[in-house]
Amino acid sequence: MNTLTDRYLAATLTSVPAQRRDEIAAELRGSIEDMIEDRAGNGQDPATAERDVLTELGNPERLAARYADRRLQLIGPTYYLVWARLMRLLLSFVPAIVGTVVAVIDAADGGSVGDVIGSGIGAAIEVAVQIAFWVTLAFAIAERSKTKLDLPDWTVDQLPDAPVDRQVSRTDTVAAVVTITLLLAYLPWQHFRSWVQAADGTNIPIIDPALWTSWLPALIAVLVASVAFEIVKYRVGRRTWPLFGVKVLLDLAFTLPVIWLLHTDRLLNPALVDRFDWLGNDDNLSNVATLSVVITAIVVFWDIVDSAIKTRRANA
Template sequence: MTTLTDRYLAATLRSVPAGRREEIATELRASIADMIDGRTADGLDASAAEREVLNELGDPAQLAASYADRRLQLIGPAYYLVWQRLLIVLVSIIPAIVGLVVGVVQATTTDNAGGAIGAGISTAFNVAVQIAFWVTAVFAVLERLGTSLNLPRWSVDQLPESPAERDTTLVNVCASIVMLVLLIAVLPWQHFQTVVGDDVRLPIIDPALWRSWLPVLIAVLLATIGLEIAKYRAGRWTWRLVAVNLVLNLAFAVPMIWLLLTDRLFNPDFVAHFAWLRDGGVDTLTAVSALAITTTTIWDVLDSARKAHRAP
């Protein structure tokens, strides 16, 4: 055999178990020789035939993996769908919750709104990366160990009755419900736990609103959770659900915008405690919040109407 074939054999055998190298070397050398003889019999030059054969056999590392029955994939088909579904659920929910909590804590304990936003975003990103890494690492280990997940076999009974009509997924509904629950929890939390320095606790929202608008807004958020559940059970947006969505959006957005624009939402003592809020920051925060609420409300209603119109 020529030096080129010897080099190919050496590269291949380097990645196979030592106990099988002699057997594989004999088998592979014979196969290469037969393939070269076949091409030279057709009139091809021996050197060109050898190069053509080795190119056809491909990467020595890939060939060695086939001899060693070693998978060249991080996560194979037996685990991929479970890994994908779990990762989507975790990354869709956990980073947003952790990032929001960190951002709120930073905003209420420091005099730096921009830093709080940055801390929330960076924390959410880091949590997402950590989740993706560790979930993937666990499934890669399971793949290498050949561990059975003992999942039930798929059957036709699992087919949805009308897959074309389902316009909402469990992941999206769960993410929406988690965000709504978190928003409801933030309201009493900010009243009792907001620390602005030297163990001084000042609510962000005017405490007087607990006797008027805050219970109403919490009731609207709870009703919105019910809407999310009803939407998932229906499998898609219907015009009746769109109408309920419109009413709930207006029931939340109109009071919030009115409270913002009339300077009744934020606790005056909280605003007075921070220089950036006293020096015009509260006006900027009011304008941005009102714009965000308006934009989100319009988009949510139009998006639900579009999906209801598109549904069969």
């Protein structure tokens, strides 16, 4: 259900102590239903009665603050909720955008990786501090001078949809997308900026550059498809066997070529092997490849088994 009452309860319970949510939910729902029944008994349309009752109860954030015995006040209570909402909105994207722009400009000017990251983070922090200071100062002045901001009153139309009980969390999705994206970024990065250098200071890629004309584009395509899959899985919101099947196919499409390249000694750059003498001694290169194959297989196998268990539980 996603009625106005459900949405109002969800918006209220988000800000109350977790140990009291069930108690408050039962009490508040009962009160709302009683008030709606009273109005409906007097001939008012139930849908209209529901809107009127919730409007009279007011902003659910204020109601939650009363239940939690929490003061909505920074400088004063009049504009606290507006200040808090504006701060969340601005801090959610403005510092990140400014930091990214500064980092890109520094990178275009030839700055080192450390300088680019440092300047981007520094700019983001500075912008966040400036936003927090000036927005708070503006609201403090408005509060103390009793300035009327002529803000619209709260209405039930502002209620967000009640949250859906999801089997796929946003945290898990973000973690998976970030991990895959970092791997995607590393493939071209290691070609130009690996941690290994030749005697003359030139870069030595970790992965054989010859693979850029064969396997690497295919592996990158699989990783891009994996990112899209994680997003689709989050949008679906639940684990299904068809989604599990797609995940297995994507995992195998990436893992099997990597294992084959490792097993045939075609993954690592020959120049890298020549750079480290011990790799060419005895069976060291073969041992490294075998160990990598075993570790890769174990990780992928465990990931598939874990996904199968979660999917089975979700569909039990």
